[in-house]
Amino acid sequence: MNVPEYACLCIVTIAGWLALYRLPFGDPARRRRVGLWLADRTALRPEVAFALFGTVLYLLLGASALALLGAFAGLSAGQIVGRPSVGAIPALLLAVCGTSSLNILCISLLYRADPRADVPGEITRVQWIASILYLPRHFRWVIPAAAAMVEELVFRGAVLLGLGAAGSGFVFAAAFSTVLFAIGQVVLVSTRVQAYVLGTSSLALGTVGSLLVAATGSVLPALALHMSFAGFYTNLSASSSARPSTAPRRLSL
Amino acid sequence: MLVATVAPAELVRIAGSFGSSTGRDRSRARTTATVGVPAAYLVVTGLALAVVASGHLAPDRLIVRFTGLAWLVIAIGTGVGLVAAEFALGAVPKLLRGTRIVRLSVQAPAGPGYLTSILITAVAEELLYRGLWIGTLEQRLHLPAWSAICCAAVGYALGHLYFGGLAVLQKTLSGVVFGLLLVASGSLLAPVLAHLGQNLAVHALAERQGRRR
Numbered sequence: 001m002n003v004p005e006y007a008c009l010c011i012v013t014i015a016g017w018l019a020l021y022r023l024p025f026g027d028p029a030r031r032r033r034v035g036l037w038l039a040d041r042t043a044l045r046p047e048v049a050f051a052l053f054g055t056v057l058y059l060l061l062g063a064s065a066l067a068l069l070g071a072f073a074g075l076s077a078g079q080i081v082g083r084p085s086v087g088a089i090p091a092l093l094l095a096v097c098g099t100s101s102l103n104i105l106c107i108s109l110l111y112r113a114d115p116r117a118d119v120p121g122e123i124t125r126v127q128w129i130a131s132i133l134y135l136p137r138h139f140r141w142v143i144p145a146a147a148a149m150v151e152e153l154v155f156r157g158a159v160l161l162g163l164g165a166a167g168s169g170f171v172f173a174a175a176f177s178t179v180l181f182a183i184g185q186v187v188l189v190s191t192r193v194q195a196y197v198l199g200t201s202s203l204a205l206g207t208v209g210s211l212l213v214a215a216t217g218s219v220l221p222a223l224a225l226h227m228s229f230a231g232f233y234t235n236l237s238a239s240s241s242a243r244p245s246t247a248p249r250r251l252s253l
Numbered sequence: 254m255l256v257a258t259v260a261p262a263e264l265v266r267i268a269g270s271f272g273s274s275t276g277r278d279r280s281r282a283r284t285t286a287t288v289g290v291p292a293a294y295l296v297v298t299g300l301a302l303a304v305v306a307s308g309h310l311a312p313d314r315l316i317v318r319f320t321g322l323a324w325l326v327i328a329i330g331t332g333v334g335l336v337a338a339e340f341a342l343g344a345v346p347k348l349l350r351g352t353r354i355v356r357l358s359v360q361a362p363a364g365p366g367y368l369t370s371i372l373i374t375a376v377a378e379e380l381l382y383r384g385l386w387i388g389t390l391e392q393r394l395h396l397p398a399w400s401a402i403c404c405a406a407v408g409y410a411l412g413h414l415y416f417g418g419l420a421v422l423q424k425t426l427s428g429v430v431f432g433l434l435l436v437a438s439g440s441l442l443a444p445v446l447a448h449l450g451q452n453l454a455v456h457a458l459a460e461r462q463g464r465r466r
Contacts, residue, residue, distance in 0.1 A: 023423040082363060087307035098257020101297075104267065105260045108414055207257055215308075236267070 002069040006166040010159050021058050052130035055143050062150035073162030080157035081219030092221040099208045106200035122193040123237035144230035152223045155181040156209050178206030254301050260412045261297035267291035291370040294377035299322040312388020319441045332450025339423040368456050375387030375448040382409040383435045383444045
């Protein structure tokens with residue numbers, strides 16, 4: 001498969017993943033009906049049952065997208081994951097600091113443009129984040145980390161390495177996988193602030209993650225970066241949003 | 254390495270988002286300035302140095318050597334002069350708005366803790382933005398020296414967004430001058446001394462301002 005064909009396959013596969021996850025449940029009434037149906041069969045509260053169902057659906061669809069892209073790119077699981085070099089640990093720690101500081105820099109720029117923006121509140125109103133806040137506290141770490149693991153294997157594994165295997169240069173493969181990842185995050189939100197915060201953080205994460213894959217020869221450090229980032233910021237937003245308002249909250253995320 | 258070291262000072266905002274801020278803002282701002290910012294720069298600079306060392310990518314610009322007494326005097330003089338240049342740049346918006354008498358103040362708490370923190374931060378910033386950034390941009394990305402100096406100055410200035418938009422402009426100017434000192438002298442010692450001179454001058458002004466109040 002050549003580069004344009006594989007790039008088109010990536011777009012179609014990821015669009016299909018997100019469409020199958022999002023479109024059937026865009027209607028709140030349908031979400032409620034599905035939640036009640038699941039609650040009847042599982043003895044869980046409807047919102048908890050729906051949150052677990054949404055997560056499992058997202059992960060299964062993502063895993064299917066990974067298997068499909070991996071098969072077309074001719075990449076085995078071992079080739080997608082790779083084996084990190086010894087120098088990966090300082091690179092990973094630097095990437096963790098760098099992604100966080102870039103993310104906060106972008107949020108600082110947003111606060112400069114609109115000092116009254118409520119970033120923690122907006123993030124906790126993102127549909128999938130709002131749904132996991134119904135779950136017990138430790139799920140706030142587990143679910144974002146699991147979603148991050150599948151996303152990283154798809155975008156930095158199948159897409160970035162698949163494009164490389166198809167003959168693409170690193171810059172195009174990194175830019176393509178990063179932009180595709182950011183678009184995939186932005187289509188799941190509903191307001192401008194949510195789109196800005198998740199879009200810029202996805203661009204930062206995608207850029208640093210791609211460079212980390214190139215520097216260490218493995219997806220594992222980028223996977224650790226993404227899992228820790230997603231878990232940490234989901235919890236930070238939830239705890240900042242739950243706190244009594246002390247506006248202006250410019251030092252908060 | 255370059256992408257991951259744009260704005261280490263922003264990391265301290267994570268610390269700011271834990272716990273209640275009611276009634277403790279002033280104390281927290283002081284702790285952030287004296288402990289958080291230098292700690293963030295030290296950690297990020299240390300990691301960046303470890304990454305380039307492990308990949309055998311350490312640039313020649315990291316070399317610190319004595320290049321003569323004249324450069325020592327020029328560097329310290331330039332650093333003190335940059336304080337005046339930053340004040341002048343800061344006064345421009347006020348003068349453009351028609352303000353006739355411009356009173357300038359130093360946004361820095363006086364004290365030995367703060368002095369230590371700004372000296373540590375100055376050395377870390379020079380290692381990072383002049384030694385690593387300019388060296389890497391020149392040697393690995395093959396940018397001409399003037400372009401590497403400008404990129405490093407912008408990277409350095411973005412780290413000061415924490416202090417406001419005007420600070421970014423002021424620090425871009427300082428960053429360009431520090432970069433020129435590095436390239437002209439051929440040693441990292443010159444921009445380090447200039448930066449230390451600038452921070453000591455700012456601290457002396459903060460002490461004087463504190464006594465007047």
